[in-house]
Amino acid sequence: MPMLRRGFVALGLAVAAWGPRAAPSGDGDDEALLADADYTAARAALQAGDAAAAVPRLQQALKRFPDSADxxxxxxxxxxxxxxxxxxxxxxxxxxQIEPRHRGAHEYIGEAYLMVGDLPAAERHLAALRSICLLSCEEQRDLEKAIAEYRVRGTQR
Structure with missing residues (x-):
């Protein structure tokens, strides 16, 4: 029993070391991006539901961070x-392309595919999330929910 307990402790430490993101950003510029005025203003606009205001600010941030998956x-x-x-x-x-294991991009592109009626493409991104997330992650659960709701809407037509 003590060996089994040590194994669980080791697994817990490995998961903790993995951190909150299954795939850290590869651009090495996370701090600079998070400090960027355009990027932070765009994220605030998105939080407020103003996507139109976010686009030009994100385009400006993209000039400084062209290889930022975020x-x-x-x-x-x-x-x-x-x-x-x-x-x-x-x-x-x-x-x-920049970050193949970017959980948010897999979730969001899956949701976009549902919006254009491409369930198989959305399911491919859900499968990718299932392979990326060590345990079920928020992005995986959100896309699973969106797919389930899409299927219900499809049967109600």
Whole structure:
């Protein structure tokens, strides 16, 4: 029994060391990005539901952080909220090229695929989240819920 307990402690320490994100950003510029006035203003605009105000601020941030998966993901989100799906998909795909394990981008692109009626593509991103998240993560649960709601709406037509 003590060996089993030590194994669980070791597993717990490994999970704790992994940190809150399954895949840390690869751009090495997280602190600078979080301190960027345009990026923080854009995120505040998105929180307030103003995607139109967020886009130009994110575009400015993108000039300084062209290889930031987070900036591309937020731009994808803003364009999706504005129902500009071509631009949304462009930015989500770029975020995933930069950081293939970006949980937020997988969730959001999956939700965008549902908005355009592409359930199989959304399910592929859910499968990706299932492989990325050590345990179930918020992004995985959110996309699972969106897919379940999409299926219910589909059966009610």
């Amino acid at each position: 900036v591309h993901n937020e731009l994808g989100f803003a364009h999706r909220k504005l129902r500009q799906f071509d631009k949304a998909f462009e930015h989500y795909r770029r975020a995933l």
